[in-house]
Amino acid sequence: MQRVVLTVTKNEALTPLIYEMTLVGDVSGITRAGQFVEIALDGLYLRRPISVCNYDEGVLTIVYKVVGKGTDLMSQMAEGTQLDVLTGLGNGFDTEHDCKKPLLVGGGVGVPPLYRLTRDLVARGKEVTVVLGFNTESEIFYSEKFEALGAKVILATADGSQGVKGFVTDAIHESGVEADYFYSCGPLPMLKALCNSLDIAGEVSLEERMGCGFGICMGCSIHTTNGAKRVCKDGPVFKKEEVIW
Numbered sequence: 418m419q420r421v422v423l424t425v426t427k428n429e430a431l432t433p434l435i436y437e438m439t440l441v442g443d444v445s446g447i448t449r450a451g452q453f454v455e456i457a458l459d460g461l462y463l464r465r466p467i468s469v470c471n472y473d474e475g476v477l478t479i480v481y482k483v484v485g486k487g488t489d490l491m492s493q494m495a496e497g498t499q500l501d502v503l504t505g506l507g508n509g510f511d512t513e514h515d516c517k518k519p520l521l522v523g524g525g526v527g528v529p530p531l532y533r534l535t536r537d538l539v540a541r542g543k544e545v546t547v548v549l550g551f552n553t554e555s556e557i558f559y560s561e562k563f564e565a566l567g568a569k570v571i572l573a574t575a576d577g578s579q580g581v582k583g584f585v586t587d588a589i590h591e592s593g594v595e596a597d598y599f600y601s602c603g604p605l606p607m608l609k610a611l612c613n614s615l616d617i618a619g620e621v622s623l624e625e626r627m628g629c630g631f632g633i634c635m636g637c638s639i640h641t642t643n644g645a646k647r648v649c650k651d652g653p654v655f656k657k658e659e660v661i662w
């Protein structure tokens with residue numbers, strides 16, 4: 418973990434509630450897709466955890482949804498704003514897992530961490546299929562970006578306004594995707610349905626309310642098949658068989 422000051426260079430709405438923010442500074446603490454950062458915000462006691470969407474030398478991209486006070490404050494930040502950020506938090510996805518055709522499944526704000534994961538898996542020569550689930554067409558973001566990375570993209574919307582009508586599990590079933598491992602991030606009911614319906618091994622990124630973000634306060638502890646684990650430090654990514662639903 419590193420504590421750094423990062424400067425906002427871009428903060429744009431992708432949809433009415435989803436924003437993409439680019440920050441520059443020392444992001445060398447970030448080493449893996451699926452890690453997250455914690456951002457200190459004026460007037461708020463707890464930092465807010467946000468997944469790493471993409472990173473390169475000196476540049477971090479995050480994508481966030483405005484749901485409350487902290488993310489609303491973030492959405493109003495102008496270029497040049499300096500933020501106190503903890504970087505390199507969490508374990509991240511296992512990109513070295515031996516597979517040829519990984520399936521990546523994201524729902525809503527679970528989509529961003531899959532972007533860097535796709536980039537890394539494509540770079541390793543994997544045949545990546547990405548299934549993205551949203552409520553409706555106007556909430557869709559990043560699907561072209563995943564395509565530009567070289568992934569096959571399948572969309573699902575709950576109201577059928579774009580792609581397959583229904584959940585990501587419906588889209589996977591209908592499209593007959595062939596995969597030998599899966600990675601996923603999204604709402605808990607989606608992750609549970611996915612783990613129950615896929616007979617291949619995989620890993621899921623869990624979201625919990627967290628206090629410190631680096632394993633000290635134990636506020637985000639969960640029970641797993643390997644005993645109590647902290648989502649912030651031992652996770653947020655867990656193997657399918659570790660999660661007790």
Ligand SMILES: Cc1cc2nc3c(=O)[nH]c(=O)nc-3n(C[C@H](O)[C@H](O)[C@H](O)COP(=O)(O)OP(=O)(O)OC[C@H]3O[C@@H](n4cnc5c(N)ncnc54)[C@H](O)[C@@H]3O)c2cc1C
Pocket residue numbers: 453465466467468469480481482483484485486487488489526529530623624625626627653
């Ligand atoms: C490891 C991790 C990675 C995350 N990555 C992203 C991301 O990439 N993009 C993104 O948009 N969001 C992400 N989140 C969720 C994000 O942290 C919360 O939406 C944010 O902290 C809300 O802050 P707020 O002050 O705007 O809302 P608050 O005013 O604190 O809360 C507003 C509402 O959001 C709910 N809420 C707040 N935090 C969480 C949480 N952690 N889990 C479930 N519900 C919550 C509250 O129950 C409340 O109903 C992530 C969370 C975790 C734990």
